[in-house]
Amino acid sequence: MISVITGDIVNSRASSSPDLWLGPLKKALSEVAVSEKYWEIFRGDSFQVEIQDYYNAFRAAVYIKACIKTLRELDVRMAIGIGDKTHEGGSVSESNGTAFIYSGELFERLKEERSKLAIKTGVHQTDEELNLYFRLGLIAMDNWTSNSAEIVKLTMAQPSLSQKELGAMIGIKQNTVSERQKRAYMDEITAIDAMYRQKVDQLRYHNPPETK
Numbered sequence: 065m066i067s068v069i070t071g072d073i074v075n076s077r078a079s080s081s082p083d084l085w086l087g088p089l090k091k092a093l094s095e096v097a098v099s100e101k102y103w104e105i106f107r108g109d110s111f112q113v114e115i116q117d118y119y120n121a122f123r124a125a126v127y128i129k130a131c132i133k134t135l136r137e138l139d140v141r142m143a144i145g146i147g148d149k150t151h152e153g154g155s156v157s158e159s160n161g162t163a164f165i166y167s168g169e170l171f172e173r174l175k176e177e178r179s180k181l182a183i184k185t186g187v188h189q190t191d192e193e194l195n196l197y198f199r200l201g202l203i204a205m206d207n208w209t210s211n212s213a214e215i216v217k218l219t220m221a222q223p224s225l226s227q228k229e230l231g232a233m234i235g236i237k238q239n240t241v242s243e244r245q246k247r248a249y250m251d252e253i254t255a256i257d258a259m260y261r262q263k264v265d266q267l268r269y270h271n272p273p274e275t276k
Contacts, residue, residue: 067118071142076109092131096124133213143171204249212248
């Protein structure tokens with residue numbers, strides 16, 4: 065199994081220039097994918113990325129969101145699909161399988177529902193539980209300030225560094241790093257990631273997955 069994230073930039077047209085978010089988006093996608101072959105930007109502000117280790121899909125989505133929300137008034141909408149890969153094309157958009165189908169179908173629904181993060185695995189109970197956790201997490205993530213997003217981005221990119229070391233990278237004190245992490249609900253997001261990993265681990269025992 066693999067995971068696929070399909071997304072787009074929210075409020076991209078309000079930006080004075082696409083260059084403001086295009087560079088950070090490309091850098092974020094290159095960080096979460098194993099190579100450039102596995103991510104693509106299309107239709108101006110939409111993108112798709114294959115995360116081959118599906119255990120990391122939620123973490124990848126949070127990292128992408130943090131990168132974009134460091135930019136004022138911008139956000140990102142993402143649909144995670146977990147499933148198989150039946151064909152590998154020359155680019156991620158040319159590949160196919162249930163992971164791609166689930167992600168694409170869910171993304172279209174997200175635009176209608178005005179939600180910013182959801183998952184489809186093909187296992188109804190798993191989807192219901194994880195999407196509840198995601199909705200709760202979005203209460204915090206949708207309201208990140210640029211400073212909160214920056215500290216989340218930095219914490220996830222450098223998980224082995226102490227708060228003091230993280231602060232030194234951006235010129236703030238250790239206690240300020242701690243305060244920003246608390247305001248970003250970093251501990252709670254880490255707990256959601258742990259629960260996500262526990263739930264998707266159970267997908268190994270669903271073969272074939274339910275399609276409800």
